[in-house]
Amino acid sequence: MIELLSELIRNSCVNPPGGEMRSINAIRRYLRRRGVDSVVYESAPGRGNLVARIPGTGGGPGLMFGPGHVDVAPVEKPDAWEVDPFSAVMRDGYMWGRGSHDMLFMVTAHVQAFADLRGLGFTPRGDLTLLVVCDEEDEGTFGTGWMLDNHPEVVQVDYAVSEAGGWLREPGEIVFTYGESGGDSSPVESGVVAAMERAVRMEMPGAALVPEIMPGKTDFKFLRPLGVECYGFGLYDPDTPPSARMVHGPNERVSLKTLELTRRVCVHLAMDFLK
Numbered sequence: 001m002i003e004l005l006s007e008l009i010r011n012s013c014v015n016p017p018g019g020e021m022r023s024i025n026a027i028r029r030y031l032r033r034r035g036v037d038s039v040v041y042e043s044a045p046g047r048g049n050l051v052a053r054i055p056g057t058g059g060g061p062g063l064m065f066g067p068g069h070v071d072v073a074p075v076e077k078p079d080a081w082e083v084d085p086f087s088a089v090m091r092d093g094y095m096w097g098r099g100s101h102d103m104l105f106m107v108t109a110h111v112q113a114f115a116d117l118r119g120l121g122f123t124p125r126g127d128l129t130l131l132v133v134c135d136e137e138d139e140g141t142f143g144t145g146w147m148l149d150n151h152p153e154v155v156q157v158d159y160a161v162s163e164a165g166g167w168l169r170e171p172g173e174i175v176f177t178y179g180e181s182g183g184d185s186s187p188v189e190s191g192v193v194a195a196m197e198r199a200v201r202m203e204m205p206g207a208a209l210v211p212e213i214m215p216g217k218t219d220f221k222f223l224r225p226l227g228v229e230c231y232g233f234g235l236y237d238p239d240t241p242p243s244a245r246m247v248h249g250p251n252e253r254v255s256l257k258t259l260e261l262t263r264r265v266c267v268h269l270a271m272d273f274l275k
């Protein structure tokens with residue numbers, strides 16, 4: 001899992017121009033080595049999106065891990081970085097690099113959690129879908145927007161979890177996001193939110209999920225108008241300093257504990273909510 005994250009950082013899929021097929025193909029290979037088939041849709045030269053699915057047995061809601069984006073924001077102030085932003089340096093338990101926090105660690109956790117669930121022979125009642133996309137940091141034209149126009153059946157799920165959420169607000173309070181400022185929002189009270197809280201408590205007993213609105217926009221802007229209930233969900237190492245989570249800022253980094261905790265809560269969530 002750590003190797004996949006470092007590969008995604010080193011691929012430096014800065015958008016524009018993106019070139020995300022490097023990372024989409026890396027994920028396809030990673031999944032294939034774990035016995036998981038996926039489908040890649042090329043939306044433009046060098047750009048594309050990946051889908052994998054565990055079909056449900058019927059009778060339950062469908063859940064998506066994603067859309068997770070593999071493109072990253074440009075590095076505006078390289079001199080402000082303590083390390084090369086694309087070297088995926090490990091230091092003090094953190095992997096440093098552009099996109100490590102936004103949102104390559106979460107994509108990596110989604111991919112590994114999906115492979116784990118397949119490996120366990122998990123049979124959900126509703127479909128479990130993994131969606132990894134390009135082009136979130138620009139317009140989404142070739143990523144989630146393109147999937148919506150060309151393969152709407154993939155994105156038309158009941159529930160989706162992706163960026164951004166999982167950090168500590170106060171001791172025992174873990175943030176989940178349910179909307180975007182100036183955009184649509186999903187219900188704060190929901191069966192999937194209750195399942196998200198149970199998943200977090202398996203790793204952090206007694207923790208409560210607390211709702212927040214995202215200050216920026218994510219690809220959920222494409223899904224919420226379709227009626228998909230979308231939440232920012234994960235679980236950060238509680239010691240993570242806010243400076244490590246600066247979206248699009250310098251010295252972006254992620255604790256390997258965050259990567260592992262987020263993988264775990266995704267597995268717990270699917271096993272609970274889709275059982």
Ligand SMILES: [Zn+2]
Pocket residue numbers: 069102103136163218
């Ligand atoms: Zn992002």
